[in-house]
Amino acid sequence: MRMSANRGSSGFSLLELLIVVAIxxxxxxxxxxxxxxxxxxxxxxxAVATLRSINTAQVIYFSQSGGTYADINQLVESGxxxxxxxxxxxxxxxxxxxxxxxxxAKAVPSSPSNGRYAYYSAxxxxxxxxxxxxxxPPGLAGAPVR
Numbered sequence: 001m002r003m004s005a006n007r008g009s010s011g012f013s014l015l016e017l018l019i020v021v022a023i024x025x026x027x028x029x030x031x032x033x034x035x036x037x038x039x040x041x042x043x044x045x046x047a048v049a050t051l052r053s054i055n056t057a058q059v060i061y062f063s064q065s066g067g068t069y070a071d072i073n074q075l076v077e078s079g080x081x082x083x084x085x086x087x088x089x090x091x092x093x094x095x096x097x098x099x100x101x102x103x104x105a106k107a108v109p110s111s112p113s114n115g116r117y118a119y120y121s122a123x124x125x126x127x128x129x130x131x132x133x134x135x136x137p138p139g140l141a142g143a144p145v146r
Contacts, residue, residue, distance in 0.1 A: 043089035068100035089114030
């Protein structure tokens with residue numbers, strides 16, 4: 001008795017597998033840029049919200065300290081501001097004037113893939129943005145965030 005091998009159509013051919021892989025790659029090239037843009041938008045929204053929290057904390061500190069503003073460490077240590085989440089793609093800083101009568105709070109993307117804009121705010125509590133973080137504070141020339 002001879003057993004004949006079934007050489008029929010069981011399994012997938014190499015061509016079918018290559019077509020499936022090509023389709024997956026096409027879908028990935030369409031989806032990945034959109035995911036990156038969504039992540040940037042989420043990081044930017046978090047940066048604006050954090051600057052608004054810093055502005056609120058500065059108002060509270062200003063009223064409690066007799067007319068001076070604080071840096072981030074003082075705001076966190078006083079319990080007015082919760083510790084800042086640096087995993088959101090932005091780095092936060094506060095620059096104080098010598099007499100601590102004014103400040104500039106900044107949110108700068110940690111890398112270009114984390115956000116498109118640098119955000120900043122001053123005692124007027126308007127959050128502004130600019131493409132280049134170095135352009136911001138003198139005169140607060142950036143466009144306000146809406």
